[in-house]
Each structure stands twice: as structure tokens, then as C-alpha cells.
Amino acid sequence: MQNLTEERTGRLIRELRLKAGWTQKELGxxxxxxxxxxxxxxxGLSFPDITLLPRLAEVFHVTVGEIISGQRLSEPAMNPELLDSVVADTLVYSQRDTFSKGKRIFCLIFLTLILSAMFLCAVINLAVDHQLSWAYYPIGALTIVLALTLAVVLPKRRRLEIVMGILEVSLMIYLAMIEKLSDTSGWLLPLALPISLVSVVCLYLLLKLWLWMKRKWQILSWSMLILALGPALSIQSILSCNGIQRPMTSDWILLGSxxxxxxxxxxIDRVRR
Structure with missing residues (x-):
């Protein structure tokens, strides 16, 4: 619905601009x-800001309702159903604009709090130890939280994929920092990288299940299968390949369960369907 409205509005703006003989730069x-x-x-990738609608309507000699609905409204066409549709589109547009502004305000406040917390950790660490040491851990964790939270301002298209990518990159940076600070080596690439990739991919597939599927028993069935093939089987294989042995009995019990x-x-899903 929203994408169709954006496309209709975009087509109307283009039609009116070309009819007036203006380039995009001239209209801007x-x-x-x-x-x-x-x-x-x-x-159709975005809507005009609500504050620009009256000006757009003025330069094109149309109404704000026509801009929002994406169609010219002649007098014979002004039936109650069409009027209701225009009003509904206007309300949705107004709510979306308000929500967009709310997101920007939230991100600004959250960014301020996160940066303040990072700065405070660094100051305390320097005041007590005269060097940055343990402060890297909370700063790294807060960076991951910040990156994932700011993802709410991303476009809806491919948002989940972008968030999962941000999560994987942030995790690897954080784990690399832990490896350096803990004076240990040799575990980041052979262990942390594949295990984190498996975990993030499993999380992505689980989230996609909840978006794609409607029946709860079907979701639960596929979720168990993903967990069996992901964390239960793949991670055990990664550990074995790196010479880390664990009791196989418990792993087989978990996989079988x-x-x-x-x-x-x-x-259950087949019976209830």
C-alpha cells in the first residue's frame, strides 16, 4: 500500500514537471x-516532506490531496469513496511523517547517551589506571548496541540483511579487540569467525521465518531444524576441526532432541491444518 502510494505520487510529480517543461533541478x-x-x-523511493506539500501544490496548481493520492481529481470523480481514499492516504502520510521525526529524535537522544557512556568509561579508566585498558570492553559492547539500534533509520528494503551484516562485522571487531587485549592469539579466524557466521546466519533465518510464515507450529518446526543444523551440528564440527574435543553423547542427545x-x-502442524 505504502509503496504503491509513493509510486503514484512520484509518477504524478514527474508528469506535472514534464508538462510544465521543468527539469528536476529547476523544480528543486x-x-x-x-x-x-x-x-x-x-x-517512488521516498515521499516529499509534509511541509513541502503546500508549495508543491502551489507550483503545479493542484491540491495537496492530489499530490498525496497521486492522481488528478476532476469534479465528476469526487465521489465519497474517492474522497475517503484521499483522506485515508493523507492520514497515513501524516502518521508516517510523525513517526519519521520521532525516529530521528530517538536516534539523537540514544546517540548522545551512548557516546556519553563511552566517554565516561574512558575517563574513569584513565583516572584510576592512568591508561585505557578495561574501558575497551564496555566501549566495544556499546558500539555494537549503537550500530544495531541506529539500523532503525535504514530503508525498509534489505534492512534485515544490513543489520545482520553490521552485527557480524561489529562482533568480529569486538572479538579481535578482546584477542589483542587478552594476550591470546590463534582463535579469532579459525574459531570465532566461522562460529559467529553460523550464529548470525541462524539468527537471520529464524527472523525470516517469523516474517514469512504464518502458522506457529510450522515456524517452531523449522526453527528446531535450523537450530539442529546450525549451532548443534555446525559448531560441533568447527570445534572438532580445530582439535577441540567435547563429550559427543551430550551433543548427539541435543541434536536428536x-x-x-x-x-x-x-x-502437529499437519494435523491442525
Whole structure:
């Protein structure tokens, strides 16, 4: 619904601009915005800011409702259903604009708090030990939290994939810092990298399940299968390849339990469907 509305509005803006004989740069100059923003509107990638709608309507000699609905409204077409649709689009647009501003305010406040906490950790560490040592640990953890939280301002398209990528990169940087500070070596690339990749991929697949599937028993069944093939089986294989031996009995019990649960939930899903 929202993407379709953006595309309709973008098409109307492009149609009106071409009819007036203006370039994107000329239109941008008339309403005080860059031609790149105009391009995004016309491609349906974003909406005009709500404060720009009256100015757009003025330069194109149309109504704000027409800009939001993405179509010209002639007098015969002004039936109650169409009016309701325009009002609904206007309300949705207003709510989205308010939410967008709320996100910016939240990110600004959260960024200030995180940076203040990092600075405080560094100051305390320097005051007590006269050097930066343990402060790297909370600063690294806060950096991961900050990176993931700021992902809420990302575009919806591929947001989950970007967040998972940020998580993996942040984890590896944090683990590399721990390896350096703890005077240990040889475990980051052969152990931490593949285990973190397996964990992040499993988390990504689990989140996708909750977005794609609707039936809870089906979700539970696939979740158990992912956990069995991911953390239970893959991580054990990674440890074995690096010469780290663990009691196999407990691992096989865990793997069998997860696979058994996957089959049980699949059977329940088939029965209830």
C-alpha cells in the first residue's frame, strides 16, 4: 500500500514537471530542495516532506490531496469513496511523517547517551589506571548496541540483511579487540569467525521465518531444524576441526532432541491444518 502510494505520487510529480517543461533541478529550485530529492520522489523511493506539500501544490496548481493520492481529481470523480481514499492516504502520510521525526529524535537522544557512556568509561579508566585498558570492553559492547539500534533509520528494503551484516562485522571487531587485549592469539579466524557466521546466519533465518510464515507450529518446526543444523551440528564440527574435543553423547542427545522436536511440531502442524 505504502509503496504503491509513493509510486503514484512520484509518477504524478514527474508528469506535472514534464508538462510544465521543468527539469528536476529547476523544480528543486522553485521549492528549495535538491534535484536528487526530486529524483527519489519520482522513482517512488521516498515521499516529499509534509511541509513541502503546500508549495508543491502551489507550483503545479493542484491540491495537496492530489499530490498525496497521486492522481488528478476532476469534479465528476469526487465521489465519497474517492474522497475517503484521499483522506485515508493523507492520514497515513501524516502518521508516517510523525513517526519519521520521532525516529530521528530517538536516534539523537540514544546517540548522545551512548557516546556519553563511552566517554565516561574512558575517563574513569584513565583516572584510576592512568591508561585505557578495561574501558575497551564496555566501549566495544556499546558500539555494537549503537550500530544495531541506529539500523532503525535504514530503508525498509534489505534492512534485515544490513543489520545482520553490521552485527557480524561489529562482533568480529569486538572479538579481535578482546584477542589483542587478552594476550591470546590463534582463535579469532579459525574459531570465532566461522562460529559467529553460523550464529548470525541462524539468527537471520529464524527472523525470516517469523516474517514469512504464518502458522506457529510450522515456524517452531523449522526453527528446531535450523537450530539442529546450525549451532548443534555446525559448531560441533568447527570445534572438532580445530582439535577441540567435547563429550559427543551430550551433543548427539541435543541434536536428536532438536530433530525430534522438529518432526513433532511438523506433525502437529499437519494435523491442525
Amino acid at each position: 529550485a522553485k521549492i528549495g530542495i535538491s534535484d536528487k530529492a526530486i529524483s527519489k520522489w519520482e522513482r 532438536l530433530l525430534g522436536a522438529a518432526l513433532l511440531f511438523h506433525f
